[in-house]
Amino acid sequence: MKKSGKAKAMSDVLDLTGAFNSPKHQHRVSSRTSGVQGSQILRIAGQIRALQSSGEAVCNLSVGDYSPQEFPVPKDLILENMKAFEEGHTNYPPAIGLPEMRDAVADYYAHYLGLRYPREGVVITSGARPVVFAFFNAVLNPGDKVVNPTPSWNTHYYVALCNATEVRVDSRPEDGFLPTRAGLEDHVKGARILCLCSPGNPTGTLFSEERLKAICEMVLEENNRRTPEEGPLYVLYDQVYWPITHGGRKHITPVGLFPEMAAYTVFVDGISKAFAATGVRVGWGVGPSDVITGMSRYTSHSGSWAPKPAQIATTRFLAKRDVVDAAFKDLQEALEARLGRLSKGLQVLIDEGCPLRFVDPEGALYLTLEVKIVGRKTPDGKVLENNEDIRTYLLSHAGMGIVPFEAFGVKNALAWFRLSVGAVSDNDIDSLMPRLRDAISKLS
Ligand SMILES: Cc1ncc(COP(=O)(O)O)c(C=O)c1O
Structure with missing residues (x-):
């Protein structure tokens, strides 16, 4: 293909890959910048994407966003x-x-x-x-x-x-x-x-x-x-x-x-x-x-x-x-129905004796869930000591993506998590419940 008048030949392009690998000076960003951390939720989202691309079924309740397929813009x-x-x-x-x-x-x-x-x-x-x-x-x-x-x-x-x-x-x-x-x-x-x-x-x-x-x-x-x-x-x-x-x-x-x-x-x-x-x-x-x-x-x-x-x-x-x-009515009704489905599914597990508790959703796209499994042992013999352990176990063994309350600034948030229905279908919720039951029942 003929190049346009302004395009560079490949040989004229300066390759800067690797040019930033050994910077001489340490304080390249301000201390204020260093103090502003990256979002923990984005890190979780990255792990979920990796699992999904390896073919695992994941109910992604971690994102505070809407999936355009599930909740389209008017x-x-x-x-x-x-x-x-x-x-x-x-x-x-x-x-x-x-x-x-x-x-x-x-x-x-x-x-x-x-x-x-x-x-x-x-x-x-x-x-x-x-x-x-x-x-x-x-x-x-x-x-x-x-x-x-x-x-x-x-x-x-x-x-x-x-x-x-x-x-x-x-x-x-x-x-x-x-x-x-x-x-x-x-x-x-x-x-x-x-x-x-x-x-x-x-x-x-x-x-x-x-x-x-x-x-x-x-x-x-x-x-x-x-x-x-x-x-x-x-x-x-x-x-x-x-x-x-x-x-x-x-x-x-x-x-x-x-x-x-x-x-x-x-x-x-x-x-x-x-x-x-x-x-x-x-x-x-x-x-x-x-x-x-x-x-x-x-x-x-x-x-x-x-x-x-x-x-x-x-x-x-x-x-x-x-x-x-x-538009208000459509979105509110769809979210209430989705949260209702999630609450009902969780209630069935609670009634069966699963160590869960949730706060009734009153607004937005969120449900707050307590997963009381700290101190329990996974099938691999690992003791679940904190929210990060619980989150990782539920993601890997139940395909359940959730966000611990530490991501929202709480110091002692033991066992509390945010679940968002913005990016999940009815089917995602229904198929999560047996996986969650199974993952919890495997703990000793
Ligand atoms: C409570 C709250 N305020 C503000 C925002 C930011 O909204 P926007 O995406 O319009 O910047 C969010 C986004 O998640 C939020 O949850």
């Missing part, structure tokens, strides 16, 4: 994205978000959550992650205290990225692994951010009105006590799963409970989880306009705004209330 959102590209919306959007997209989010919150924010209270980002990153950077000085109730999703990485100080407060199984005012009270003094998430990842549980009210009252009391120089205690309210609540439960917000909380609350949200659109990368932060303006400096310089075609598409999609209602 067709309308796909068509609107294609249309936006065809219409040529391919240049830069404003870094804070297109005005029409910011208005669309404000209308969406008014319609579904009963909260009317001005355009200035909304920043549009490439998924929900940049909201957390920008918010932390916008309000934290180095060393500032962040109270992070655990188990929690990746919040601790963002604390490290800001050189802030994290205070982890472990929540209890009997509280559905959600924080309580009593558990937090001793820690909020002097803190700048309290992280809350409902419906919870990894817990799959929701704040009740009573529980969230008590926490908001504590935040308001703390803020009323502070002098202006001290700065406020903010709440990061991560509600990326808010439309997915099960058993007729209702999602509630700090601002819906107490309008005074608006000055202190930043919502983290987007289309990733609400519409099974994790790869489309549209998220938003909603909060006090001075904080949102500060946040937009970080999204601007890190270039973490949402792609313009995706913003145009999402703006049009969110405005179609019937389509959005149907």
